[in-house]
Amino acid sequence: MNNFIFQNPVKIIFGRGQTAQISAEIPKGARLMITCGGGSIRKNGVYDEVTAALKGVDYIEFWGIEPNPSYETLMKAVEVARGERVDFLLAVGGGSVVDGTKFISVAIPFEGDPWDMIKRKIKPTAAVPLGCVLTLPATGSEMNGGAVITRRKTKEKLALHSPLIFPRFSVLDPQHTYSLPPKQVANGIADAFIHVTEQYLTFPAQAAIQDRFAESILCALIEEGPKTLANPTDYDSRANLVWSATMALNGLIGCGVPQDWATHMIGHEMTAFFGLDHGQTLVIVLPGLLWVQRDSKRQKLIQYAKRVWNIDGGDEDALIKQAIDKTRTFFESLGLSTHLSELGVTEDIFETAITRFQSRNMLPMGDSKDLDADKIREILRLAR
Numbered sequence: 001m002n003n004f005i006f007q008n009p010v011k012i013i014f015g016r017g018q019t020a021q022i023s024a025e026i027p028k029g030a031r032l033m034i035t036c037g038g039g040s041i042r043k044n045g046v047y048d049e050v051t052a053a054l055k056g057v058d059y060i061e062f063w064g065i066e067p068n069p070s071y072e073t074l075m076k077a078v079e080v081a082r083g084e085r086v087d088f089l090l091a092v093g094g095g096s097v098v099d100g101t102k103f104i105s106v107a108i109p110f111e112g113d114p115w116d117m118i119k120r121k122i123k124p125t126a127a128v129p130l131g132c133v134l135t136l137p138a139t140g141s142e143m144n145g146g147a148v149i150t151r152r153k154t155k156e157k158l159a160l161h162s163p164l165i166f167p168r169f170s171v172l173d174p175q176h177t178y179s180l181p182p183k184q185v186a187n188g189i190a191d192a193f194i195h196v197t198e199q200y201l202t203f204p205a206q207a208a209i210q211d212r213f214a215e216s217i218l219c220a221l222i223e224e225g226p227k228t229l230a231n232p233t234d235y236d237s238r239a240n241l242v243w244s245a246t247m248a249l250n251g252l253i254g255c256g257v258p259q260d261w262a263t264h265m266i267g268h269e270m271t272a273f274f275g276l277d278h279g280q281t282l283v284i285v286l287p288g289l290l291w292v293q294r295d296s297k298r299q300k301l302i303q304y305a306k307r308v309w310n311i312d313g314g315d316e317d318a319l320i321k322q323a324i325d326k327t328r329t330f331f332e333s334l335g336l337s338t339h340l341s342e343l344g345v346t347e348d349i350f351e352t353a354i355t356r357f358q359s360r361n362m363l364p365m366g367d368s369k370d371l372d373a374d375k376i377r378e379i380l381r382l383a384r
């Protein structure tokens with residue numbers, strides 16, 4: 001196990017009716033801005049719950065943070081927040097609203113062009129604190145210090161990481177997820193699943209706890225995911241799904257182990273150029289990536305086959321192939337396509353993505369730093 005430092009400061013407020021707690025979490029006299037997406041929270045009652053909980057608190061609202069939140073929209077929010085001297089932010093929505101609000105929080109006090117924090121990796125030094133009421137289990141953003149922001153003009157989708165953007169608190173009420181369309185539930189299951197595989201399907205690091213935690217999250221997603229799709233108001237399945245997604249990317253299973261974010265990196269380019277949903281891009285990339293990388297990932301793939309899919313016997317390659325096939329079948333059973341051609345993604349994405357990675361000095365990538373341009377071409381060919 002490698003050395004690590006683990007500190008996660010997010011207060012999780014989990015369960016039925018917990019939105020009522022938020023006013024106690026927001027400092028008295030705060031100049032609050034609530035940030036929202038395109039309107040789902042008005043239809044499912046979450047907005048009403050939040051405003052009821054904020055009775056007596058002064059706040060303004062910013063609407064219109066879109067899926068794959070854009071720098072362009074977020075800078076409008078920054079302008080409003082600066083003008084109103086906002087000193088606390090409350091994100092109400094899915095990962096995009098939470099990520100967008102994280103960017104707003106560090107952009108408000110930033111001197112200069114806030115995009116530099118993303119593109120040029122200039123570290124933010126101050127942030128307006130934020131809390132969140134989550135409505136979509138997927139990204140783990142509710143309990144991590146990351147955000148992914150898109151610049152529409154240049155079709156760039158890039159991440160920001162800072163300890164300053166951990167939410168102060170996150171309300172996770174599984175009932176808030178009942179209204180999700182099946183496609184978003186499936187995207188969320190896939191995203192959480194692949195957050196785990198990016199931290200688990202690497203090479204052995206003698207990290208028994210992290211491995212067993214990772215496997216338990218994968219098994220929970222495989223068991224509970226289909227139940228939520230079949231019965232959207234099954235509270236217990238929803239609760240397990242919400243907590244699985246949070247645990248998948250709150251830093252815990254990544255402690256002291258190698259990580260491989262290549263599936264995400266390739267997926268982000270597909271979203272940047274074709275607008276595909278985040279979870280959707282990942283299930284296109286992962287099966288091919290695991291197959292192309294089967295030599296450097298061999299031991300963990302065999303462990304995955306045995307412990308997660310209960311496959312045994314046969315030669316190693318056959319075992320690995322079966323595990324990958326089961327993974328693909330699981331994603332498809334959720335209603336997601338695992339093929340580029342079914343989603344209107346043209347093959348020029350192969351070279352576009354590779355050229356971008358080369359210009360950013362990202363190749364070779366992966367946990368063993370052996371994923372080069374030719375392998376990316378092969379992965380995408382397998383995803384046709």
Ligand code: NZQ
Pocket residue numbers: 036037038039040041044065066067068069093094095096097099135136137138139140141144146147148176177178179180181184187188191249264278279
């Ligand atoms: O905008 P509204 O009207 O709210 O509708 C949203 C949106 O259209 C809707 N929705 C959300 N909750 C709902 C609901 N509809 C009905 N009922 C509800 N309860 O769902 C749509 C998608 O929402 P979005 O927030 O975009 O989805 P998700 O949570 O999957 O977030 C995706 C974004 O997170 C980034 C992705 O790249 C993408 O930009 N990620 C963030 C990460 C992080 N911060 O650590 C890690 C991830 O790997 C990921 O990259």
Ligand code: ZN
Pocket residue numbers: 139191192195264278
């Ligand atoms: Zn993700």
